[in-house]
Amino acid sequence: MVNDIRAVAWTDDGLRLIDQTVLPGRFEHLHVRDTGTLVDAIRRLAVRGAPALGVAGAFGVAIAMIEAERQGWTAGERDAAIDRIRSARPTAVNLAAGVDRVLPFVPEGVDAVVAEARKLLDEDVRNNQSIGRGGADWILARTGKRPLRVLTHCNAGALATAGWGTAFGVIRELAQRDAVELVYADETRPLLQGSRLTAWELEQAGIPYLVQADGAAASTILRGLVDVAVIGADRIAANGDVANKIGSVGVALACADAGIPFVVAAPWSTVDLNTPSGEEIPIEERPGDEVLTWEGLTVAPPGARGFNPAFDVIPARLVAALATETGILEIAKGETPLPS
Numbered sequence: 001m002v003n004d005i006r007a008v009a010w011t012d013d014g015l016r017l018i019d020q021t022v023l024p025g026r027f028e029h030l031h032v033r034d035t036g037t038l039v040d041a042i043r044r045l046a047v048r049g050a051p052a053l054g055v056a057g058a059f060g061v062a063i064a065m066i067e068a069e070r071q072g073w074t075a076g077e078r079d080a081a082i083d084r085i086r087s088a089r090p091t092a093v094n095l096a097a098g099v100d101r102v103l104p105f106v107p108e109g110v111d112a113v114v115a116e117a118r119k120l121l122d123e124d125v126r127n128n129q130s131i132g133r134g135g136a137d138w139i140l141a142r143t144g145k146r147p148l149r150v151l152t153h154c155n156a157g158a159l160a161t162a163g164w165g166t167a168f169g170v171i172r173e174l175a176q177r178d179a180v181e182l183v184y185a186d187e188t189r190p191l192l193q194g195s196r197l198t199a200w201e202l203e204q205a206g207i208p209y210l211v212q213a214d215g216a217a218a219s220t221i222l223r224g225l226v227d228v229a230v231i232g233a234d235r236i237a238a239n240g241d242v243a244n245k246i247g248s249v250g251v252a253l254a255c256a257d258a259g260i261p262f263v264v265a266a267p268w269s270t271v272d273l274n275t276p277s278g279e280e281i282p283i284e285e286r287p288g289d290e291v292l293t294w295e296g297l298t299v300a301p302p303g304a305r306g307f308n309p310a311f312d313v314i315p316a317r318l319v320a321a322l323a324t325e326t327g328i329l330e331i332a333k334g335e336t337p338l339p340s
């Protein structure tokens, strides 16, 4: 596989993560041997992205079981540690779903939990490649153009998944078909997943790109410089509303006004039929300091307070297509994830 980037892996030494907080300057692995380290890694986005969080959560159950044995925890103490992993970030439904996926295997022991988590990992990679193929097919059929100028927001690449990527997987597939002229990568403040992580993956993949300020996205689209926008998702409600990184709804509104497709790429594991609409999706509020500082440098005056919702909700009416591993839902035309 091109650029076999594995954000999450199980090794003989336990759970291994690519530490995404130090990219692109340094490529480092974080070895997780206890639940506290994993919860911290999730909360500071050393591991991030909905599918990657699901896989990390699943392996995290095995970490909790090993730690409980090592520390002499009761089952209740072990389960409390698992719950701290499960609730470490609220918006991406995949985290809780990944934990819940392996819980039934706990009575069978660590090896059984690891085996199920590995199945989840392998499924996610396959799903992402299927999403990439189906998304590329839909985009090429609808735009009738090639090569394309593609805009993406945040990072929905291999780093955000078990491998290949969702929105980035669509871009990889388009590039493999020689159908990408240029990618506009929104920097994605405040944690810069776009300029740090998506740009790094684009470099690895040899795909031409420009990094732009988030505030440039709407005008870039309205100036006719973009043919299609493709983004990932953290939770998709039953009615087709989509929660994704803050700034996504502005991209969707500009696409609607410009008459170009706004495409969401996500596996079914990101769809939450128990959440009726976007109004019920919990939006993570992160520390205001993330908006006011960068690597310890304060950019606002003393006393400034930051407002830092980590996600926004794109109304279903703005989603031209949801590319999943089983096919395309044309959400804006009224198709929803609900079983028809």
Ligand SMILES: CSC[C@H]1O[C@H](OP(=O)(O)O)[C@H](O)[C@@H]1O
Residues within 6 Å of the ligand: 045, 048, 049, 050, 051, 153, 154, 155, 156, 157, 160, 161, 166, 167, 193, 231, 232, 233, 234, 244, 245, 246, 310
């Ligand atoms: C393939 S899911 C990627 C999704 O997750 C990101 O959020 P975060 O970086 O805070 O974990 C962002 O919303 C991406 O679109």
